[in-house]
Amino acid sequence: MSPTRLEVALSTDLYELTMASSYHTLGHAGRAVFSLFVRKFPENRHFLVAAGIAELLERLVELRFEEEALRFLATLPGLRRSFVDSLVHFRFRGDIWAVQEGTVVFPDEPILEVEAPIDQAQIIETLVLNSVHYATLVATKAARCVLVAPGKTLVDFGLRRTPSLDAGLTAARAAYLAGFAATSNVLAGERYGIPVSGTVAHSYIESFPSELDAFRAFARTYPGDPILLIDTYDTLRGAEHAIIVARELTQEGRRVRAVRLDSGDLAELSRAVREILDRAGFRDIQIFASGGLDEYEIAELEAKRAPIDGYGVGSRLGTSADAPLADMAYKLVEYEGQPVLKLSTGKRTLVGAKQVWRRVGADGRYVEDLIALRDEPAPGPDWIPLLRPVMRDGEIVETSTLGQARAHHREEMQRFPEWMRSLRPVERYPVRLSQRLAQLQSEAERRVRSREGL
Amino acid sequence: MSPTRLEVALSTDLYELTMASSYHTLGHAGRAVFSLFVRKFPENRHFLVAAGIAELLERLVELRFEEEALRFLATLPGLRRSFVDSLVHFRFRGDIWAVQEGTVVFPDEPILEVEAPIDQAQIIETLVLNSVHYATLVATKAARCVLVAPGKTLVDFGLRRTPSLDAGLTAARAAYLAGFAATSNVLAGERYGIPVSGTVAHSYIESFPSELDAFRAFARTYPGDPILLIDTYDTLRGAEHAIIVARELTQEGRRVRAVRLDSGDLAELSRAVREILDRAGFRDIQIFASGGLDEYEIAELEAKRAPIDGYGVGSRLGTSADAPLADMAYKLVEYEGQPVLKLSTGKRTLVGAKQVWRRVGADGRYVEDLIALRDEPAPGPDWIPLLRPVMRDGEIVETSTLGQARAHHREEMQRFPEWMRSLRPVERYPVRLSQRLAQLQSEAERRVRSREGL
Numbered sequence: 001m002s003p004t005r006l007e008v009a010l011s012t013d014l015y016e017l018t019m020a021s022s023y024h025t026l027g028h029a030g031r032a033v034f035s036l037f038v039r040k041f042p043e044n045r046h047f048l049v050a051a052g053i054a055e056l057l058e059r060l061v062e063l064r065f066e067e068e069a070l071r072f073l074a075t076l077p078g079l080r081r082s083f084v085d086s087l088v089h090f091r092f093r094g095d096i097w098a099v100q101e102g103t104v105v106f107p108d109e110p111i112l113e114v115e116a117p118i119d120q121a122q123i124i125e126t127l128v129l130n131s132v133h134y135a136t137l138v139a140t141k142a143a144r145c146v147l148v149a150p151g152k153t154l155v156d157f158g159l160r161r162t163p164s165l166d167a168g169l170t171a172a173r174a175a176y177l178a179g180f181a182a183t184s185n186v187l188a189g190e191r192y193g194i195p196v197s198g199t200v201a202h203s204y205i206e207s208f209p210s211e212l213d214a215f216r217a218f219a220r221t222y223p224g225d226p227i228l229l230i231d232t233y234d235t236l237r238g239a240e241h242a243i244i245v246a247r248e249l250t251q252e253g254r255r256v257r258a259v260r261l262d263s264g265d266l267a268e269l270s271r272a273v274r275e276i277l278d279r280a281g282f283r284d285i286q287i288f289a290s291g292g293l294d295e296y297e298i299a300e301l302e303a304k305r306a307p308i309d310g311y312g313v314g315s316r317l318g319t320s321a322d323a324p325l326a327d328m329a330y331k332l333v334e335y336e337g338q339p340v341l342k343l344s345t346g347k348r349t350l351v352g353a354k355q356v357w358r359r360v361g362a363d364g365r366y367v368e369d370l371i372a373l374r375d376e377p378a379p380g381p382d383w384i385p386l387l388r389p390v391m392r393d394g395e396i397v398e399t400s401t402l403g404q405a406r407a408h409h410r411e412e413m414q415r416f417p418e419w420m421r422s423l424r425p426v427e428r429y430p431v432r433l434s435q436r437l438a439q440l441q442s443e444a445e446r447r448v449r450s451r452e453g454l
Numbered sequence: 455m456s457p458t459r460l461e462v463a464l465s466t467d468l469y470e471l472t473m474a475s476s477y478h479t480l481g482h483a484g485r486a487v488f489s490l491f492v493r494k495f496p497e498n499r500h501f502l503v504a505a506g507i508a509e510l511l512e513r514l515v516e517l518r519f520e521e522e523a524l525r526f527l528a529t530l531p532g533l534r535r536s537f538v539d540s541l542v543h544f545r546f547r548g549d550i551w552a553v554q555e556g557t558v559v560f561p562d563e564p565i566l567e568v569e570a571p572i573d574q575a576q577i578i579e580t581l582v583l584n585s586v587h588y589a590t591l592v593a594t595k596a597a598r599c600v601l602v603a604p605g606k607t608l609v610d611f612g613l614r615r616t617p618s619l620d621a622g623l624t625a626a627r628a629a630y631l632a633g634f635a636a637t638s639n640v641l642a643g644e645r646y647g648i649p650v651s652g653t654v655a656h657s658y659i660e661s662f663p664s665e666l667d668a669f670r671a672f673a674r675t676y677p678g679d680p681i682l683l684i685d686t687y688d689t690l691r692g693a694e695h696a697i698i699v700a701r702e703l704t705q706e707g708r709r710v711r712a713v714r715l716d717s718g719d720l721a722e723l724s725r726a727v728r729e730i731l732d733r734a735g736f737r738d739i740q741i742f743a744s745g746g747l748d749e750y751e752i753a754e755l756e757a758k759r760a761p762i763d764g765y766g767v768g769s770r771l772g773t774s775a776d777a778p779l780a781d782m783a784y785k786l787v788e789y790e791g792q793p794v795l796k797l798s799t800g801k802r803t804l805v806g807a808k809q810v811w812r813r814v815g816a817d818g819r820y821v822e823d824l825i826a827l828r829d830e831p832a833p834g835p836d837w838i839p840l841l842r843p844v845m846r847d848g849e850i851v852e853t854s855t856l857g858q859a860r861a862h863h864r865e866e867m868q869r870f871p872e873w874m875r876s877l878r879p880v881e882r883y884p885v886r887l888s889q890r891l892a893q894l895q896s897e898a899e900r901r902v903r904s905r906e907g908l
Contacts, residue, residue: 001455001457001461001618001620002456002457002458002461003455003456003619003620004456006644007455007456007619007641008619010640010641010643010644011613011619011622011623011639011640011641012613012639012640012641013611013613013614013638013639013640013652014638014639014640014643014650014651014652015638015652015653015654015655016652016655017640017652018652018653018654018676019654019655019657019658021675021676022654022658022671022672022675022676025675026671026674026675028661028671030661032657032661034657072640072643072644073640076640076643076650077677077678078652078676078677078678079677080675080677118657118661122655122657122658125614125655126613126614129614129615130613130614130615130616130618130619130622133614133615133617134615134616134617134618157467159465159466159467159580159584160467160579160580160583160584160587161583161584161587161588161779161782162584162588162617163587163588163616163617163618163620163621163624163625163773164455164584164588164617164618164620164621164624165457165461165462165465165584165620166455166457166617166618166619166620166621167617167618167620167621168465168584169465170617170618171617184467184468184469185465185466185467185468186464186465186466186467186468186471186526186527186530187461187464187465187466189464189468189526189530190460190464190526196468196530197468198467198468198469198470198471198472198532199469199472200469200472200473200476201469201470201473201576201579202785202786202796202798203473203486203488203572203576203785203786204473204476204576205796206786206789206794206795206796207482207484207486207572207786207789207794208482209905210905210906211906217476217480217482218476220480221475221476221479221480221534222472222475222476222532223531223532223533223534224531224532231796231798232796232797232798233796233797233902233903233906233908234797234906234908237906237907237908262798263798263801264798315779316779319617319773319778319779320778321778321779324773324774324775324778325615325769325770325773325775328615331656331657332656332657332660332661335660335661340660340661341660342656342659342660342685342686342687343686343687343688344656344685344686344716344717344718347717448687449687451663451664452664452665452687452688452691453691454687454688454691
C-alpha cells in the first residue's frame with residue numbers, strides 16, 4: 001500500500017514524540033541500541049518466521065515530517081513548539097542489523113537491532129513493531145500450513161477477513177514468503193508478482209436456474225480450463241455435474257482443471273468425489289479444498305490421506321487466528337555504551353548490542369543457537385551469524401527480494417531437525433546465552449538494583 | 455488511510471472478477487440482493503457492534519478501474535479482454551441498506567444489504583467484508599471494555615501491534631465509537647479528531663542515571679502536567695519518586711497529573727500506590743494502568759475495587775485477541791426477485807431482502823428482535839427498524855459522523871437489559887424470524903431441493 005508521508009509520519013504512538021520532545025529540549029541525544037524480539041511465544045508456536053523487515057526499511061527511508069504533519073503536531077499538548085519545528089529536519093540516520101526475512105527465530109532472539117541517537121531510535125518504535133509483528137505472525141502460520149502439507153498447492157484466500165486492505169497485502173506477501181503457491185489477492189499479484197488464482201463463489205451457481213446450467217455457463221465463458229465449485233447444493237451430485245461438463249469440454253479439446261469443495265466432511269467427500277471422477281475416467285481433474293481451513297485441519301486431512309491436491313487457506317491465516325498476538329517488544333538495551341534494562345516483573349530484556357549464532361551440525365542440520373554480544377567472535381567455524389547490517393546511516397545496504405527470502409525460508413526449514421517440523425513438538429530447540437552476555441546481564445541487573453537502592 | 459484508486463480496485467479476490475467476466479460475456483445482469491451478516495458468533499461474544507460502514511461507503515463512491523489497473527488485469531488468465539476493457543466504465547450504482555454504526559447486532563441479522571446488478575454487487579464483496587469485519591470486531595471488544603469499567607477513562611494503545619497502519623487507524627476509530635476516551639495513535643487524532651494521549655516508555659526512564667533523574671527531566675521539559683511511569687524498577691519506590699517530583703512541581707504551581715503502572719499485580723500495586731500518594735497528600739494524582747489489559751482483566755480489577763482511574767488497552771484490543779475472527783459472510787439472498795440459497799452443511803442463509811425490527815418495551819428497554827422481509831409492515835408501533843437506506847444508485851444518502859455514531863452506541867447500550875451488559879450473560883437476547891420470512895425460507899429450500907433432484 002502507499003500511505004502518504006503524512007500518514008506514515010503520524011502513524012505513531014504520541015509518547016514516542018513526547019519523549020523525543022523532552023530529549024530535544026534537554027539535548028539528550030546519546031547513542032542508543034534498541035532490540036526487537038519476542039519474549040514469550042504464543043502457546044501454539046514453537047518458532048516464528050521473521051517477515052515485514054523489507055517494508056519497514058522502505059518506510060524508514062521515506063520517513064519525513066512535512067508541513068501538514070507539523071501543523072497538526074503543533075496543536076497537540078505535550079509537544080514543545082521548538083521540537084515540532086525541528087522535526088522538519090528529521091531523517092532516520094541510524095544503523096540496523098536484522099535477520100533475513102524468512103529466517104526462523106526463537107524466544108529472546110533479536111529479530112533486529114537499531115542503533116541511533118536515542119530520539120531517532122525511539123521515534124521509529126511504533127513503525128518497527130507495526131511492520132514486523134503481523135507479517136511475522138502470518139508468515140509463521142503459513143509456514144506451519146506448508147509443513148503439514150508437503151507437495152500440496154496452498155493458496156492464500158485471506159483478504160476478505162484481514163483487518164485492512166493493507167494487512168491483506170502484507171498477509172499475501174508473508175504467505176508466499178513462507179511457501180504458499182498463490183493468492184486470491186489481485187493487488188498482491190500486481191505489487192509482488194505473486195501468482196493470482198480464483199474461480200467462482202456459491203452466488204454464481206445460485207444465480208442460474210440450476211447447478212448444471214451454472215457449470216456450463218462458467219465453462220463456456222471462462223478463457224481457460226475452469227475450476228468448478230461443487231458443494232452449493234450437494235457435493236456428490238455436483239461432482240456428477242462436473243463430469244457432464246468435463247465430457248462436453250473434452251469434445252472442444254478443453255478440460256475441467258479441478259473441482260472445489262468448500263463445506264462438509266472434506267476427508268469423506270474428497271474420497272467420494274475422487275472415486276466418482278476416477279470412475280468416469282477423469283483422473284486428471286484435481287480436487288481443491290477450502291472453508292475455514294488452517295494447519296490443524298490440513299494436518300488432519302493429510303493424516304487421513306484425503307485425496308486433496310490443494311488447499312485454500314483464508315481467514316484463519318489472515319488473522320493468525322489461534323495466535324493473533326505475540327509478545328513482541330522493542331526495548332532499549334544499551335545507552336551511551338552502558339547496558340540498560342528494566343526490572344518490571346516477568347519482563348526480561350537481554351542487554352547490549354547482540355548477535356545470534358546458529359550452529360550447523362555435521363549432517364548440515366541446525367543444532368542450537370547462541371545469543372551473544374555483537375562484538376564477540378564467532379563461537380566456532382560451524383556457526384552462522386543471523387543478524388546482518390541491513391541499514392547504515394539510514395540507507396539500505398542489504399535487502400533481499402521476495403523470491404530470495406522465499407528460497408531462504410525453504411532452505412532454512414529443511415535444515416531444522418525433523419522433530420521441529422511438527423505442529424506440537426515434544427522437544428525444545430536449544431537457545432543459550434554466551435557467557436559474556438550472561439555476565440553482562442547479571443552485572444547490569446546488580447548495578448541497577450544497587451543504584452535504585454533495591 | 456488513503457490507498458490509491460489502483461490499490462482499492464485491485465484489493466479484491468480474483469474470483470469476484472472471474473465471475474463478473476463471465477456475467478459480462480453472458481449478459482447475465484439480473485438484480486441481486488446480497489446480505490452481510492454473522493452466522494455463528496465467536497464463542498466469547500454475545501453481541502457485535504457494527505462499524506466500518508462509513509469507510510466502506512466512501513470507498514464504493516470512489517471505486518474505479520483506471521488505466522494502470524486495467525493494464526494489470528489484462529495480464530491475468532481467467533478474465534476476458536472485452537470484460538477488462540468494459541471495467542473502465544465501472545461505477546458502483548447500487549442501493550445499500552445498513553444499520554447505523556454503533557448498533558448492536560445479533561446472529562443472522564443483516565448488518566447491511568446490497569441491491570444492484572449482480573456483477574456490481576459481486577465485485578464489491580471483498581471490499582464489503584474487509585471494511586466491516588475487523589472494525590466490527592474491534593468496536594465490539596472496545597464496547598465490552600467500556601461495559602466493565604463504567605465511568606473510567608479508557609485509552610486505545612493498540613497501534614503498535616495492529617496488523618497494519620491502516621488497521622491501527624480503523625481500530626482507533628472503532629474504539630472511540632464504542633466509548634473510549636482517547637487514543638495513542640496520532641494519525642487518528644489528525645484524521646478523526648479523537649483526543650490523543652501519551653507519556654513515556656520505560657526506555658525514557660532507563661536512559662537517565664536514575665529513575666528520579668528521569669522523572670525530574672520529564673517534568674522539567676513536559677509542557678503541561680506530566681504523567682509519570684513508575685514501574686521501571688520498583689513500583690512503590692517509583693511512587694515515592696513521583697511524590698518528590700510532585701512536591702517540586704507544587705512550588706511552580708504545577709502538578710503530577712497521574713502515575714502509570716504497566717506491570718505486576720495491578721490490583722495490589724494500585725492500592726499500595728494510592729495509599730502512598732494519599733498519605734503524602736496527593737489525592738488528586740490519578741492512577742493509570744496498562745500492560746496487556748483486556749475486558750476480562752479490567753473486570754477483575756474493577757471487581758477487586760482497584761483504585762485505578764483509567765486503563766490503556768492495547769494489543770488485545772487491536773487484534774480482538776480472544777475473537778480475532780467472526781463468521782461474517784456476504785451472501786446472495788435474492789436474484790431477479792427470487793429467493794436463493796445454498797444447501798451446504800451448517801451454513802444457513804436467510805433469503806430475500808430483509809429488515810430487522812427491534813421492540814422497545816414500556817420501560818424504554820429493548821425486548822426482542824424480529825428479522826422480517828423488507829416489504830413487511832412494522833410488526834407494531836413499538837418496533838424500530840434497524841436497516842436504513844444509506845446509499846441509492848451509488849450515492850451516499852445517509853451517513854452519520856463519528857460523534858453521532860458514538861452517541862448512538864452509548865444510547866443503544868443503555869437500552870439493553872441489564873443482564874446483556876455482562877461479559878458472559880446466562881440469557882440469550884431473543885431474535886425471531888417473521889412468519890413470512892420463515893415461510894419463504896422453507897419454500898425456497900424445498901424448491902431448490904426439488905429442482906436439483908435432492
